[in-house]
Amino acid sequence: MIVAVTGLVLILFVIGHLLGNLQIFLGPEWINGYAEKLRQLGMLLWVIRGGLLIAVLLHIYYTIRLAIENRRARPERYKRKDTVKATFASRSMVLSGLILLAFIIYHILHFTVRATDPRFNTLPLDPLNHYDIYSMMIYGFQNPLVSGFYLLSMFLLALHLSHGSSSFFQSLGLNNQKLTARLARGGRIFAWLLFLGYSSIPVAVLLGWVKLHTRS
Amino acid sequence: MNFKLKIWRQTTREAKGELKSYEIEDISPATSFLEMLDILNEQLTTKGAEPIAFDSDCREGICGICSLTINGEAHGPSHPAAACQLYMREFKEGETITVEPFRVRSFPIVKDLVINRSALDRIVQAGGFVSARTGSAPEANSILVPKHNADVAMEAAACIGCGACAAACPNASAMLFTAAKISHLALLPQGQPERSRRVLRMVRQMDEEGFGNCTNTYECEAVCPAEISASFIARMNREYAIASLRERMGE
Numbered sequence: 001m002i003v004a005v006t007g008l009v010l011i012l013f014v015i016g017h018l019l020g021n022l023q024i025f026l027g028p029e030w031i032n033g034y035a036e037k038l039r040q041l042g043m044l045l046w047v048i049r050g051g052l053l054i055a056v057l058l059h060i061y062y063t064i065r066l067a068i069e070n071r072r073a074r075p076e077r078y079k080r081k082d083t084v085k086a087t088f089a090s091r092s093m094v095l096s097g098l099i100l101l102a103f104i105i106y107h108i109l110h111f112t113v114r115a116t117d118p119r120f121n122t123l124p125l126d127p128l129n130h131y132d133i134y135s136m137m138i139y140g141f142q143n144p145l146v147s148g149f150y151l152l153s154m155f156l157l158a159l160h161l162s163h164g165s166s167s168f169f170q171s172l173g174l175n176n177q178k179l180t181a182r183l184a185r186g187g188r189i190f191a192w193l194l195f196l197g198y199s200s201i202p203v204a205v206l207l208g209w210v211k212l213h214t215r216s
Numbered sequence: 217m218n219f220k221l222k223i224w225r226q227t228t229r230e231a232k233g234e235l236k237s238y239e240i241e242d243i244s245p246a247t248s249f250l251e252m253l254d255i256l257n258e259q260l261t262t263k264g265a266e267p268i269a270f271d272s273d274c275r276e277g278i279c280g281i282c283s284l285t286i287n288g289e290a291h292g293p294s295h296p297a298a299a300c301q302l303y304m305r306e307f308k309e310g311e312t313i314t315v316e317p318f319r320v321r322s323f324p325i326v327k328d329l330v331i332n333r334s335a336l337d338r339i340v341q342a343g344g345f346v347s348a349r350t351g352s353a354p355e356a357n358s359i360l361v362p363k364h365n366a367d368v369a370m371e372a373a374a375c376i377g378c379g380a381c382a383a384a385c386p387n388a389s390a391m392l393f394t395a396a397k398i399s400h401l402a403l404l405p406q407g408q409p410e411r412s413r414r415v416l417r418m419v420r421q422m423d424e425e426g427f428g429n430c431t432n433t434y435e436c437e438a439v440c441p442a443e444i445s446a447s448f449i450a451r452m453n454r455e456y457a458i459a460s461l462r463e464r465m466g467e
Contacts, residue, residue: 075321082288086438091386
């Protein structure tokens with residue numbers, strides 16, 4: 001139940017984060033303005049960040065604990081085991097989750113702490129001391145390795161959520177015989193839409209559709 | 217038909233088991249899987265070897281005692297069916313068939329393919345009694361049950377308690393079994409007085425028995441010989457959430 005609720009918090013975050021990031025297609029003023037608005041939240045931003053951190057930690061703590069319990073429940077493995085119905089996504093939640101954790105840590109170091117790319121700190125601030133998020137995103141994703149890892153992670157995120165988003169309803173008991181198939185389909189569509197949305201950014205940068213803006 | 221068999225042999229609960237290879241010839245496609253094992257056992261006994269221990273009783277999919285994992289699937293490749301309702305025509309000529317017991321920590325192996333499923337009985341016992349008037353039978357229509365509820369309760373009550381759900385579950389969870397047992401009484405008027413207490417006790421007993429947790433892979437409903445739907449697990453989660461909330465509020 002804790003896993004389901006914290007999962008929902010994180011799902012809401014990835015939706016919001018995607019909507020924010022897609023503003024890159026509207027130009028530097030939009031995305032930099034959006035980043036500035038977030039920073040203007042001040043204390044509230046830290047409350048949100050803290051809340052997300054707690055959600056992530058609880059989600060991981062309880063899933064790992066459950067996974068250990070689950071392994072203990074079958075000490076002797078089957079010599080041969082076939083799955084009839086369980087999807088690949090549902091059987092690899094721990095793995096996809098842990099790789100996503102590695103991605104999240106890297107992603108925060110990359111864009112929030114700005115620790116991995118020295119060019120970020122040489123980017124000129126605008127007259128009001130605002131960061132140039134637009135150029136940071138383009139610098140970041142012009143590196144095929146960074147974009148590649150990002151795309152892989154978004155694929156795993158979609159895989160994780162294609163099971164997780166409908167699983168949420170089942171775990172909280174908000175499901176019945178009629179809804180199961182619909183929720184599963186809805187969850188998969190939702191997850192792959194997220195993948196398309198998030199992937200569009202590095203792909204657009206790599207293909208040169210979104211370019212560095214020239215300063216006047 | 218001819219088959220190669222790899223069958224789990226284990227002398228006692230503590231002993232280390234292993235897959236042993238056997239060959240069997242001239243089996244009619246109409247032979248049931250358990251009959252095939254009977255024939256093999258007869259041949260082993262004639263040779264003076266120890267026959268393979270396996271459970272069976274009604275051999276018509278009602279009693280729920282047969283418990284084989286055949287080619288990696290609980291009750292074998294034919295669904296929905298118990299192992300006793302599986303026929304050799306489902307296999308290819310010359311196929312190698314792997315037979316293992318249900319592997320769940322809470323179902324200790326007694327010998328070879330025989331397991332002890334008392335854990336499931338203890339979950340049912342934890343549910344306790346149903347308050348009912350004893351004495352003469354009441355008038356049939358004095359307790360009204362909506363048709364839909366009666367149907368759904370009947371679907372849940374179809375559970376034969378074989379434990380295939382836990383055997384097939386990647387996490388060895390017995391939630392489908394427990395959910396079916398909780399749901400069929402929770403849906404009927406006769407089950408109302410103890411409704412909250414029943415779900416709390418049964419779920420806690422299930423956890424105490426050391427079963428795993430549900431991660432919603434729905435592998436259980438795919439192998440269930442009684443076609444119990446995993447949506448009963450959602451119902452159990454709902455029942456449990458409400459009951460534990462009431463418990464916390466001191467009801």
